[in-house]
Amino acid sequence: MLWKTTDYTGWGRVHRAAGDLARPERAAELARLIEDSPGPAFGMRRSYNDSALNDTGRAIDMTRMTKIRAFDPETGVVEVEAGLQIGDLLRLFAPRGWIPAAMPGTGFATIGGAIAHDVHGKNHHVLGSFGQHVLSVTLLQPGGRQVVASPSRNKALFRATIGGIGQTGVIVSARLQLLRTPGPAMRVQESRIDSFDEFIARLDASSQTYTVGWIDGTARGAGLGRGILEEAELTDAAVQPARGGLPVPVDLPSFALSPPTVKLFNAAYWRKVPGRGRNSVKPIARHLFPLDKLHNWNRLYGKRGFHQFQCVVPPASVGVLREILEKIAASGLASPLSVLKRMGDGRAGMLSFPMAGYTLAIDFPARQQAETLIAELEAMTLEAGGRLYLGKDALAPGEMIKAMYPEWEAWRAEADKADPEGQLITDMVRRLALRSPR
Amino acid sequence: MTRSWIILGATSSMARAFARSVAERGDRVIVAGRDMADLKAMATDLALRGAASAEAMRFDARDPATFGPIVQKAELEPGEINVAVFVGSMPAQAEIDADPALISGVVADNFTGPVRFLAEIAPLLEARAGGTVVGVSSVAGDRGRISNYTYGAAKAGFATYLSGLRNRLTRAGAHVVTVKPGFVDTSMTWGIEGMFLVASPEKVAADILKAVEKRRNVLYTPGFWWLIMTIIKLVPERIFKKLSI
Known part of the structure; x- marks a missing residue:
């Protein structure tokens, strides 16, 4: 059957959609679909929000x-179809000495999704965003027109496509520059961090390629901003290959991630790394995609779902970041999944998220209190000259997002040109009014 | 050891997953089916995933003239010859009831086409004294049900043939695995209502490869379908005829 009528959600499971999905398996089927009944395309729907939803409409599942x-x-140089997952690309080519140059926190994300959100990884401060390693993108635009865009050909279209949330045409395939690796493993060094200031100092001083901080969003007072700094480099050291993951078979009840359990978990997790630090060698996937071990971990938050707040603020606004963290800690609403990272200025698209500074990502169970808190954090981010991530944010008003993305109007012009009838518009684009009204 | 796989109906979801799993361990692969453009893209994909060689050939279950060239090609392949048959088609029973002329196509796709091909290639497996035939039948072949009994009957015929072929090839040291998948998330089942406990093609492919290595005779995949079908087979006909499952 061509169309499946179904309910589906984003990764955070707050936004939901009902509509008809087609899932082509061959290039000719995909081309026919886009010619006959164009719709937005999406991959594994690992965006937390409504970026990959088209309620009451049709959409194309590229998986x-x-x-x-x-x-x-x-x-x-590798050329792949857009539904291939980053983790598969890593698994297939790491043994031959090549890996994706930028990898997000999950290997389940597709190449198309990585392009459409210009994703970043733990090495962003060194190697930049995913889009900076894309040599060209092949798009199918509504009506069936095939266009190739690259940094030298159809330049504006390319910059509107990278991070362009799927609005310039269905991403069919892409040519990527992979990164040389000496082996399929990483040498990981973990250090316990006692405070926010120490965290920022250590992130600034780190000379390692893959750097990320896990932060205890529940710690207050002197312990504010405590966490674990993970620094890693690719290595040719021997390692056992990563094993398969485990499913989360049911939605957990809402108390599973209630404030007291999170506080206990976080304290234990922090103490797990000894004061003098810890070194290990891990498969690349195990280090970069730690949560992929637990399939459907979004079910941990119960059926009401969750939000992820992710902002980036420029270095001068590091004080605001501390205030944000203080607010979160005082609220007691944070979950165990909180990440602090230094970010470089690498970005490849008009709507790309990254900017030089620091990025903080924290999950919150979807409750009224949390949404009120997130709205405050969003306003603080804007005030600080920072930015929210279109792959995550589900709450900010459109005017705020537009204010954070100075190239938004240029992007809209390209998107309107590529999709004049607005057939690729998604729920998020509608919610934020990012395209021209029609 | 050099192993070659001839994969029929290769553009299907399950076949693609299976072809990739043997490609990744370095086997040689011939993918055969009707959509030559997709098969060629698939051969490139398999070679880049690690297949020692990968080629596309035309196979149409309804056109026996396409069988000979594949058998001749297989004769030139080195080492152990293996065949995996994923060919099949499943029009809705209501469509078949409305147009009985569809029946010969269903029988050709699911039974006579694959069976005739296997009859033509069996002597090669005997001559090489090894190799495995994977035949994908279906749980639908275990009992005729109102929802798809024409398809089920063709698959039952195929399963019976595979049982006989196993009996024959085992004498030469070759083996036959009969695969009975339950609901699998393929383009054939996309959007069909009433599906439950749906397995991914990758899970089914992994199960099949394990069954080949362990020389299993009949594989229900996922495994719990053995239990479901055992129960369904035990229902007395006088009760079964009134059920609509």
């Missing part, structure tokens, strides 16, 4: 478009 079309072992 079966997973072929590798070309690979040059000399240069590390």
